[in-house]
Structures are given as C-alpha cells and as structure tokens.
Amino acid sequence: MATPSIPPIQRSWARCQARGLDPTCAPQTGMINLSGWSHLQALVRSSIEDLYQLSDHPGFVVVICDDQGTIIDMAGDSAIMAQAQQYGIGYGITLAEEYAGTNAVDLALREALPCQTAGDDHYCQWLQSFALAAAPIFSPDGRALGALAILSLAEERHPYALGMVIAAAQAFHSQLRAERLLNEANDQLTELYATLDTINEGLIFVGPNGEIRRLSRRVASILGINVRSAAGRPLTSVISPPPAIAAALQQLSTLEEQEVIWQTPTGAQAVICGVRPVWDRSRRYLGSVITLRPTESVRQLVQQVVGARAAFTFRDIVGQSESMRQAMRQARLAAAGRGAILLRGEAGVGKEIFAQAIHNASSRAGGPFIRVSCAAIPRQLIDSELFGVEGTDRQPGRPGKLELAHGGVLYLEAIDALSFDQQTSLLRVIEMGRVIRTGGARPIPVDVRVITTGHGLEQLVEEGRFRADLYARLSAFVVDIPPLRQRGDDIILLANHMIRRLSEQFGRQVALDPDALAALRTYPWPGNVRELEVVLEQMVQTNAKSVLTVSDLPPAIARHTTPLLISDSPRLAETQELSERDAILRAGRAAGGRLGRAAALLGISRATLWRKMTRYRISREDMVP
Numbered sequence: 013m014a015t016p017s018i019p020p021i022q023r024s025w026a027r028c029q030a031r032g033l034d035p036t037c038a039p040q041t042g043m044i045n046l047s048g049w050s051h052l053q054a055l056v057r058s059s060i061e062d063l064y065q066l067s068d069h070p071g072f073v074v075v076i077c078d079d080q081g082t083i084i085d086m087a088g089d090s091a092i093m094a095q096a097q098q099y100g101i102g103y104g105i106t107l108a109e110e111y112a113g114t115n116a117v118d119l120a121l122r123e124a125l126p127c128q129t130a131g132d133d134h135y136c137q138w139l140q141s142f143a144l145a146a147a148p149i150f151s152p153d154g155r156a157l158g159a160l161a162i163l164s165l166a167e168e169r170h171p172y173a174l175g176m177v178i179a180a181a182q183a184f185h186s187q188l189r190a191e192r193l194l195n196e197a198n199d200q201l202t203e204l205y206a207t208l209d210t211i212n213e214g215l216i217f218v219g220p221n222g223e224i225r226r227l228s229r230r231v232a233s234i235l236g237i238n239v240r241s242a243a244g245r246p247l248t249s250v251i252s253p254p255p256a257i258a259a260a261l262q263q264l265s266t267l268e269e270q271e272v273i274w275q276t277p278t279g280a281q282a283v284i285c286g287v288r289p290v291w292d293r294s295r296r297y298l299g300s301v302i303t304l305r306p307t308e309s310v311r312q313l314v315q316q317v318v319g320a321r322a323a324f325t326f327r328d329i330v331g332q333s334e335s336m337r338q339a340m341r342q343a344r345l346a347a348a349g350r351g352a353i354l355l356r357g358e359a360g361v362g363k364e365i366f367a368q369a370i371h372n373a374s375s376r377a378g379g380p381f382i383r384v385s386c387a388a389i390p391r392q393l394i395d396s397e398l399f400g401v402e403g404t405d406r407q408p409g410r411p412g413k414l415e416l417a418h419g420g421v422l423y424l425e426a427i428d429a430l431s432f433d434q435q436t437s438l439l440r441v442i443e444m445g446r447v448i449r450t451g452g453a454r455p456i457p458v459d460v461r462v463i464t465t466g467h468g469l470e471q472l473v474e475e476g477r478f479r480a481d482l483y484a485r486l487s488a489f490v491v492d493i494p495p496l497r498q499r500g501d502d503i504i505l506l507a508n509h510m511i512r513r514l515s516e517q518f519g520r521q522v523a524l525d526p527d528a529l530a531a532l533r534t535y536p537w538p539g540n541v542r543e544l545e546v547v548l549e550q551m552v553q554t555n556a557k558s559v560l561t562v563s564d565l566p567p568a569i570a571r572h573t574t575p576l577l578i579s580d581s582p583r584l585a586e587t588q589e590l591s592e593r594d595a596i597l598r599a600g601r602a603a604g605g606r607l608g609r610a611a612a613l614l615g616i617s618r619a620t621l622w623r624k625m626t627r628y629r630i631s632r633e634d635m636v637p
C-alpha cells in the first residue's frame with residue numbers, strides 16, 4: 013500500500029497503522045450527536061440543496077456529519093447515492109478515523125481546516141472509489157458543530173468541490189452568527205419590553221414622524237387609551253398631547269418631569285410627564301420617549317420622603333386627671349367618627365399630640381398625616397400651600413397639602429390666620445371633596461379629614477371675621493384640651509415621664525426630689541406642657557447632678573413657690589391668685605409686652621387680661637422683659 017505524501021494524511025495513516033485498523037474492514041455505524049443540530053440540519057440542507065441546484069456538474073452528493081464524523085444527512089446525485097450505498101455509506105455511518113481510516117471529514121474535524129482526500133488517500137478500501145472534500149462548520153462561539161462534505165467518484169472529482177464546501181461552510185457559519193445576533197437582540201427586546209411593562213411609569217416612544225413606535229401597557233391605565241390599536245398610529249390621532257409635550261416633541265427638546273394635563277377619554281387627567289429625545293451615534297434623531305407617572309404615585313412618594321406619618325398614639329399621652337380623661341374621651345369619640353375635628357386649648361397643651369393620636373386611632377391610620385401651620389406661612393402663600401398651583405406652559409404645576417393629605421388627615425394649625433377668601437376655598441373643598449388648584453379650573457377629588465386648631469374662633473365668628481358655616485363644618489367634633497395648671501398631679505406624672513426620657517437621651521440617671529416636684533406642681537405653667545418640657549431639658553442639660561432640687565429650678569419657678577413653702581397653712585384662694593399673677597407676668601414677658609399675644613398665650617381674651625391686670629395691679633411696664 014503506497015503512503016500518501018500530504019503531511020496531515022500521512023499522520024492519519026500512521027495513526028491507523030499504529031492502531032492496527034484493518035483496511036478491508038466494513039463501514040461502521042456511529043453514535044449520532046444531534047445536540048444543537050435539530051434546527052440547524054434543516055438550515056444546512058436547504059442551503060446544500062441550493063448549492064446542488066446551482067452546480068453545472070451534478071455528479072456529487074453533499075454529506076453532513078456531526079461533530080464526531082457520523083453522517084446525519086446526505087443529498088444529491090442519485091447515481092452516486094446508489095454507489096455509495098453499495099459500499100455501505102449512508103445515514104448513521106461514522107467517518108471517524110478509528111473506524112473509517114483516513115478521510116477528509118475526519119481530518120477537517122481533527123485539524124479544524126478544510127481538507128480533500130481521494131482514492132488511495134483513503135486508508136479503508138470502502139472509501140477508495142470516492143473523493144471527499146470537507147470543511148468544518150463552526151458555531152458562532154468557534155466550536156466545531158460538524159462537517160460539510162462533497163462526495164464524488166474518485167475518477168470524476170469535482171474541480172471546485174473544496175471551494176464549494178469552504179464557501180458553504182462559511183456562509184453557514186455567518187448565517188448562524190446572524191441568527192445568534194438576532195436571537196440575542198430579540199431576547200434583549202423581550203426583556204426590555206417585559207421590564208417596561210412592569211415599571212410603574214408609562215412610556216411612549218414616538219418616532220421621528222410623530223408615530224407611536226412603542227408604548228408600555230401602563231400607558232393604558234394612565235391615559236385610558238387602547239395600547240394595541242394605538243401602536244403605529246400618529247400620536248395626535250390617538251390622544252392630543254398637552255402643549256408642553258407637543259412643543260418638546262416638535263422642537264426635539266428635553267422636557268424635565270412636570271405635571272401636565274392630558275385630555276383623556278375619561279376627562280382631564282393630571283400626569284407627571286417628561287420628554288427625552290433619542291439620537292443615534294451619528295446624531296440622527298430616532299424619536300422621543302415620553303414618560304408618564306400618575307400624580308398619585310408621586311404623591312405617595314412625597315409622603316414617604318417628607319415622612320407624613322403620625323408618630324403618637326393615645327398611649328403616649330400622659331395624664332390621669334379628670335380634665336384630661338374628659339379630653340381623651342372626646343378625642344376617642346372623634347377618632348371613631350368621620351367629620352372634621354376642632355382641637356381647643358392654649359399653646360403647648362398638646363394639641364398636635366392629640367391630633368396624631370386621633371389620626372392613628374382612626375380608620376385613616378394608614379394614610380398620610382400632613383401638618384400645616386397657617387400662622388407660619390405668609391398669608392399670600394397659604395393658597396398655593398393648601399390648594400396647590402395649576403401648571404401652565406411655562407410653569408409646572410404642584411399639588412397642595414390638601415391633595416397630599418388625600419386618604420389621610422390634614423392637621424391645620426392656627427386656622428384663624430386664613431383670609432376670608434381662603435376660608436371660602438377651604439369650605440368648598442370640605443363640602444365638595446374636590447380641590448381646585450390656584451390658577452386652575454379642574455376639580456381634583458380629595459378625601460381628607462381635617463383637624464384644626466385656632467385662636468378665639470368663636471369670637472371671630474361673632475365678629476363676622478370667620479365664616480360661621482366653615483366653623484360649623486370644622487367643629488363637627490370638639491376636643492377641649494385643658495391647660496396644664498388645671499391637671500393637678502398630671503404635672504408630676506408628666507415631669508417624671510419627661511425626666512425618664514431625658515435620662516435616656518443624655519445617657520445618665522436623673523431624678524427630681526419631692527420639693528422640686530411640689531414646686532413644679534404649683535407653678536401655673538402659662539406655656540403649658542411645652543414650657544415644662546423646655547424647663548426640664550435645660551435643667552438636665554446645665555446640671556450634672558443626678559437628683560435635681562428646688563435650687564436647680566429656674567428662679568422664676570423657685571421664687572414662685574416661696575410663699576407656699578414658708579406659709580404654714582396657705583389659703584387656696586391666695587395661692588391661686590399668686591399663681592395667676594405670676595402666669596400673667598410671665599406670659600406678658602414672653603409676649604414682649606404685647607397684650608394680644610399675652611392673652612393668646614394665656615388662652616383668655618384681651619378684655620379678661622385687662623381686668624386681671626387691673627386686679628393684680630400689673631402695669632404694662634411690668635411686662636417688658
């Protein structure tokens with residue numbers, strides 16, 4: 013047997029000889045490995061059939077082998093097929109070197125290169141009547157999937173057989189790569205669309221000609237349009253975009269997120285929208301993305317960010333006195349009801365803590381608790397603060413506190429500071445359950461329970477300076493919170509409670525001795541619980557002692573207690589008078605000598621304050637700090 017001269021063929025022969033392979037052996041069946049081939053086979057076959065049709069010289073058969081060299085498909089000239097079959101060559105026969113000896117298919121897979129063998133190049137006799145030209149087929153990641161071969165008779169070798177299998181294998185590889193890229197792109201798009209449909213934000217991609225290219229499902233619920241029928245149509249034929257959006261789309265400009273009004277099939281709808289133009293690498297305009305977010309979700313976000321939650325419950329309110337029990341009864345009744353609540357009481361008595369406890373004990377506990385102090389906002393800004401501002405083309409809109417409190421409670425402090433017009437607007441919101449933003453006309457439904465406080469509201473109503481109908485609405489429930497001086501031993505309970513809290517806060521144990529507690533109990537506390545809180549905090553802060561005594565109290569409180577301490581049998585009336593005089597002096601000083609403010613601090617009218625000042629012979633000068 014002559015040995016071939018081409019090195020890979022020579023090496024193959026040497027291996028066959030070393031293995032002791034019998035050149036007269038018959039073809040063997042191999043294990044077919046079709047993993048990764050099932051859909052590829054059809055692809056290869058169709059391109060092979062094309063190849064075969066195009067050829068001027070039929071007279072060959074195209075053979076496809078798996079990665080082990082086993083024949084998994086054959087197509088072509090029927091005469092050659094018949095001859096091949098005579099030699100036992102057909103589906104399932106292995107061309108692996110171990111069983112079929114040297115041949116182009118095995119070498120192509122082994123060397124990962126195109127290869128050609130003919131006649132005597134073949135080690136086994138059953139292949140020697142044929143010529144084989146084979147090329148490996150590579151997957152997109154470079155793995156050999158199998159081989160493509162042209163089988164012809166040895167003496168009728170096709171001149172371009174090798175060129176054809178190389179070109180076909182290459183074309184096939186490119187097709188696989190393109191298919192892989194397409195699949196990857198499709199997968200990415202599927203992921204992207206799935207993501208778009210799960211996010212809370214609605215997205216509309218508008219093409220360069222204003223057509224809707226893509227829109228997420230969320231858009232349907234935000235704008236009330238049919239997503240399926242809208243896709244592909246001009247945006248303006250589906251829904252008329254608000255002017256700010258239309259302008260951004262037309263000018264290919266960015267619009268930062270702002271609230272705009274869409275005229276939807278179900279009416280005007282406020283939506284937080286933004287527009288972003290999209291450009292490709294060569295700065296070609298591809299379209300714009302419109303983002304849509306329901307105002308409600310932004311509202312919830314704001315509530316989370318600003319911490320619109322009520323922290324206190326009824327359990328946090330310290331007090332056992334009859335006057336406090338009565339206030340708690342009123343408050344619990346109000347919590348169980350539905351109407352607005354008016355909290356009455358001097359400054360610092362704990363109105364806000366009551367408002368929070370009522371909110372938390374009510375069915376609205378899960379909703380927001382929003383606090384607005386009308387006295388703390390300049391009157392001209394109260395409108396926008398409470399009712400919000402309607403957006404214009406130039407200025408974005410924003411919700412007011414009434415909208416933000418939707419589903420919860422709006423705690424409105426110092427409502428007496430509202431102008432008559434503001435009172436009217438508030439009344440309308442409470443009566444209609446709708447708010448109209450400043451500068452707008454669109455009614456926005458709001459479901460808010462209002463808890464208010466205000467100074468001398470009854471008097472203002474009498475004087476015609478506060479709307480009687482609003483007062484009636486706001487006072488469906490009234491809770492009277494007593495001043496601290498009327499709470500007896502509650503002062504001691506509160507002082508001990510606060511000292512415990514301060515001990516924790518400052519990380520050291522502090523206590524008040526009985527005399528100090530007695531002094532605190534007697535003092536009239538014009539600034540109520542807040543004043544007690546401030547006094548105790550200052551004492552703990554400025555004193556390193558663990559037991560605080562009368563001498564550690566602020567002089568005004570310590571001095572005030574002197575008559576009680578020295579008197580053997582202090583007469584009650586006298587004590588009360590002394591307390592009252594002291595309270596008036598302190599309130600007057602705290603108010604900087606302004607009688608109106610001092611009266612307010614004491615929770616009495618100006619006229620009563622005058623009367624008491626005359627009685628205790630207090631002049632205005634005494635009140636100057």
Ligand SMILES: Nc1ncnc2c1ncn2[C@@H]1O[C@H](COP(=O)(O)OP(=O)(O)OP(=O)(O)O)[C@@H](O)[C@H]1O
Pocket residue numbers: 328329330331357358359360361362363364365366425506541542545
């Ligand atoms: N009964 C109470 N038990 C415990 N702490 C209280 C009690 N009442 C009031 N406080 C505390 O006293 C301080 C003042 O209370 P709050 O702010 O509720 O008073 P207010 O009546 O709303 O005051 P203002 O009228 O000045 O707004 C708060 O720190 C509050 O936690």
